[in-house]
Amino acid sequence: MRGNVFIIGLGLIGGSVALAIKQHHRDVRIIGYDVNQKNVQLAKMLGIIDEDCDVLEEAASKADLIIISVPVIETERIMRTLSSMDLKQGVIITDVGSTKQGISDTAKCLTNKGICFIGGHPMAGSHKSGPGAAKARLFENAFYLLTPNEETDIEKIEQLKSWLEGTQANFLVVTPEEHDRLTGVISHFPHIIAAGLVQQAKNYNIENSLVSRLAAGGFRDITRIASSSPVMWRDISIQNKTVLLDLMDDWLKEMERVKSVLIQDDAESILGFFKSAKEFRDELPVHAKGAIPAFYDLYIDVPDYPGIISEITGYFAQEGISITNIRILETREEEIYGVLVVSFQTDYDRSKAEKCIKHRTNYGTFIA
Structure with missing residues (x-):
């Protein structure tokens, strides 16, 4: 061209x-x-x-x-x-x-x-x-x-x-209509749910500050998209309002159904709810990129001593591996070993980093 x-x-x-x-x-x-x-x-x-x-x-x-x-x-x-x-x-x-x-x-x-x-x-x-x-x-x-x-x-x-x-x-x-429905289901509405979960945790944290400490692990991961630009998501929500309102109605009906089976102690229906969600999620493509940017996290068991983070990042720098985020899971603070979570932009970078750690150290690694 x-x-x-x-x-x-x-x-x-x-x-x-x-x-x-x-x-x-x-x-x-x-x-x-x-x-x-x-x-x-x-x-x-x-x-x-x-x-x-x-x-x-x-x-x-x-x-x-x-x-x-x-x-x-x-x-x-x-x-x-x-x-x-x-x-x-x-x-x-x-x-x-x-x-x-x-x-x-x-x-x-x-x-x-x-x-x-x-x-x-x-x-x-x-x-x-x-x-x-x-x-x-x-x-x-x-x-x-x-x-x-x-x-x-x-x-x-x-x-x-x-x-x-x-x-x-x-x-x-x-079509434009199909686009907004698709992205509403797998991107826009999940952002609202994530923000709602964080707001709920914030409200409970007022009563018990342990909430924010315990939320540093898995809760922080599953709600990560709530950290996206508030201005951008304000505009998207207004622009895709009709689709989002329909999805909210569907969501509320589903939650009412779950609430009902909980009240009734209907163990079979509760099992079915989680089993159906697990089966569908497990069938989703693992390496394909979707509407929400993927987060490629590598969990590393590291000893708790000064300089451990610079040691790990130094290994990555030597091999030209870029990282996007790094943090320590606070929920393991009483143990000798902690979990260092390093985020990468691509699956390739994460795979390369995992091989780097296994080659240069005896630290255990894990991919969620």
Whole structure:
């Protein structure tokens, strides 16, 4: 592919898409725009973009592909702004937002003028943010959902896939409605549940401070997604409100059923509830990337002495293994050995780290 690609929003996702395109299409020129000038300067210094612009119209008018990588509400504003510009014939405009129905409705301001818009959602992320965390392989093997409207030319969809081929993602074409239902079930609603569990623990912690200490282990892991950006999840919840309200009704019915069998001491139904959930979860793909970024944790039994963390991280540094997070499980504080939990961005990095520990130490390792 040849031409100009205009990235609006130079954060983690926008920067990673830019890098993936640059590495795969060597003759493409990447132009970047961001309201945060520090992001622009860093993106240029890191070679994520080839040039920057101060005014949207400067780059938009000569772009062959425009990628909007900003929060959904801001995306809709930018789409309306672009619709009033004199854009290049045949340009494709796409976004990377987590909700699609509202975006699709707003896109009519573009499509009614003959401008091609194809919604997009790369289902990958990272613990880090900003252009400094961008990487070309962020979307490798992840699902990348495309949500064209019924009138979209198939050739345009294939052209967008070609532009994005460097992401090495698995493209799926779905309707905007189907997208919001799917992501509501396996991403948006789980974030609400996680936040609800944390709020409940917070309330009980007022009565007994042991709650926060005991929550440092498994509870912290299963609610980790509750640490995501509150502003982002406020916007997603509002944008996907209809789907989320339906899912809440279904959830409440299920919880009422569980409550009923508990009251009745119906052991068989209680067993069935847990057994059914276990069987379905055990059948889920282990190595595939889904809607919620996976956390690749390695548990290491380590002796409790000063410098143990720097020792472990030193081994990883020597072998070029990057980590995203590190912590000690506090619930084992009375024992001679503790559990060090190290998080990695990919299964490959975790596997490499496990081999490193087994080769260099006699510490036991465990993958949950």
